[in-house]
Amino acid sequence: MFRTRRTISTLPNYIILTLLAIFALVPILLLFLNSLKSTAEINLSPFTLPQEPLWDNFVTAWREGNYANTIKNSAILTGFTVAGVIVLAGMAAYALARLNLKGGNVISFYFLIGTGVPAQLFIIPLFYIWKQLGLINSHFGLIIIYIALQSPFATYLLRSYMVALPQDFIDAARIDGASNVQVLREIILPLSWPGFLTAALVVGLFTWNEFLFAVTFLPGTDLKPISTSLYAFQQRYGRDWGLTNAGSVIMIVPVLILFLLLQRNFIEGLTQGGLKA
Amino acid sequence: MAATSLHREAHQARRRQQISGWLFVVPVLLLNLIVVVIPSIAGLGMAFTDWSGVGSMNFVGLANFRQLLQDQVFFKALIHNLIWTVFFLTIPVALGLLGAYLLSGIKRGQMFFRVAYFIPYVIAAVVNAQLWRFLLNPRIGIGPALAKCCGITFLDVAIFGSRDLALFGVAFVDMWHFWGFLLVLYLAAMSAVDVELYEVARLDGAGRLQQFRYVTLPSIRPTLVFTILMITIWSGLVFDYVYIITGGGPANASEVMGTYLYTSAFERFKSGYAAAVGVFMTLWVAIATGGFVLLRRLGWEI
Known part of the structure; x- marks a missing residue:
């Protein structure tokens, strides 16, 4: 019972902390994803996974x-x-x-x-x-x-x-x-x-x-x-x-x-x- | 006899140790003298000349400073540094305090979050600039995507090309790279706070907000005040992000003293004039530091 209460009370912490982590990390992740696309593909869909990684x-x-x-x-x-x-x-x-x-x-x-x-x-x-x-x-x-x-x-x-x-x-x-x-x-x-x-x-x-x-x-x-x-x-x-x-x-x-x-x-x-x- | 010679020997050994000790410090001092101290004094002197970088150097008294005070662009840059200071004293400090407070309240995952928030701080300005020029691009970035999917249009503009938004756009990018650093500083200060203080506050019926207000903030005040001083100093000296992303443009809309000094010296070849800007920037640092010391002397516990 104690455990659940503690988990519930820290849940808002985790939600906000996760949002902050997304703010810090997702831009970097997008940089990596978009380094593996052709510029044409980036122009069409900049926020998705690369269709096929373009190591070139x-x-x-x-x-x-x-x-x-x-x-x-x-x-x-x-x-x-x-x-x-x-x-x-x-x-x-x-x-x-x-x-x-x-x-x-x-x-x-x-x-x-x-x-x-x-x-x-x-x-x-x-x-x-x-x-x-x-x-x-x-x-x-x-x-x-x-x-x-x-x-x-x-x-x-x-x-x-x-x-x-x-x-x-x-x-x-x-x-x-x-x-x-x-x-x-x-x-x-x-x-x-x-x-x-x-x-x-x-x-x-x-x-x-x-x-x-x-x-x-x-x-x-x-x-x-x-x-x-x-x-x-x-x-x-x-x-x-x-x-x-x-x-x-x-x-x-x-x-x-x-x-x-x-x-x-x-x-x-x-x-x-x-x-x- | 033997005792005095032993004594003399010990004395000589100490002297030798002192001398070789100084030899250990001299290289660092000498380099600092050559690279920082002498050029700084030269910079102070140069501010009173009309030197262009080549040719003759004439003493012109306070002419550069008088011109600076009437220079619309410099005035704009100075105002931008002040706006920058206000921006950095509010948003990243608030984000850092919020994140650190929430993070100090959890155990599991604390390490992960701390590392995650710190990552942007170790990435070079050129890369962060590239990243956000891409994400805030008016054709393919977040702005047009939000406009298309959800009808949110306020980001659907060329932020770095806009006279109204360029300064805030650049400040935002620098802030994104910086706030995690603040968070880690605040977190370190918060983990040193006595847990019993929180327990007492809880027994008195204090909620989370009140605990933050009456226990956390007073306890981390030295760190908080220190970061406020550092932010104030850095905001007067900012250069990298502005120079890389907008170069101070469009039409000086994001010009700061740092970029104005740089282009004056190395693109318009007005070295004397640029040196005067440098003196102004040094004054900014001196005033911020002096104000801090003065408040402390006056009995403010900061």
Whole structure:
């Protein structure tokens, strides 16, 4: 009897929650369905299952969007940015969390202000400085920017993990004569790897999806990552829905797979980022 | 003798540790200095020049700012940012609170719903834009379908091409991608609320709405206030969705400060002028943050 009463009282919750889930998911489902139809079929029936899945869309989109190249570009940008942020922010977080730096609070405060400055204040001068340095249309130039933008957040995230580690292990290693680098490598890293994974996922997602800096600093077609090349692709094939939908699906499939596998880390990292940035 | 040398050694070891500790922080600081701090200062300076991006740069005092205050398009953009703020402070916050409250009341399926609501947040702006350009297309989208089947015609228009609707259309798409993120933040705050408070409220005869009003809302106030601050800041800086979907059009109907700055700098080559817009946007952030700090100083418990 208790059970039924509880079920009945939560039933309205489930009804509304399901409606909200439909609101969140059905548009994405429709994108997938309509990536498997010809544009002619989409024009006739955009809200039904495909009569016969047209996998050719993906082949054409892959070729016309030059995906082999743009995915390579995105992988380069994402890979090096994640690696750079993990190394640099990991080091900084370790120093701030564990080495009792004199003036460490000043740095934390500086990061807080530094991340509060809107990109719109510095993007124009940065563009012309990078132009002077020959870093426009260079993956290296954009990676530097991404690392600089993402490191403060990652430092915060990693610091909060490292602060919580037990001091005993570190003391023991110190007595054995371990240096800062050894302590970081042998003790901190293995113990705080979930933090590193979370930071890597958030930074990777940011870089993969990033638009403003990519469109500004990589105007050359051959160097474009997937986000800005998809944008150009959409502009070029505006009404060819089958093709542009397939192009979009290619971009989000890796993200969705990773997200579904590691959703705990993603959600934790992204909400922390929102709370601290 | 031995004791003092040991002492000195320990002292030196500490110093070495301090120095190498600073070496660990320097790379991040240096990169931030080069990419953010120096260009930001340059941006402040550039706002007082007539620079086009090439050639000579002349100091023009406050001319850019005076021009901005008379610029109809900039004024429009600023108003749109304010509308955007109001839109984002109401609809996604309401959806997030509703969803989080309902979700905190159930056990089975909580994980599924949380993941489902969060998915749009991890999808890139270019893809979400594509998705909704498709769904809101005036020929094949939801609008004409609803008109044909049920006679509901208000969506059967070219939303992104309409002067009256473009801004709201873009805000809706950004909102669709964002509200689940808010929901997850609120849910985390709500699951930290002491269950006993609800029991006491129930014993006092409080219904669900009253429990929400008198227990949930006060308990999650820090998170709520924080999200309000973040939304206010972000609404002044919005760029991606507007630029990708409408480019600020038609006829500046969805122009915001972010897109106006971008096209001024990189399409009309008025760098000095655009930098002045950037200073304005920074002011927006400063005012929002300052107001938040001020209210707190004045004793508001936020």
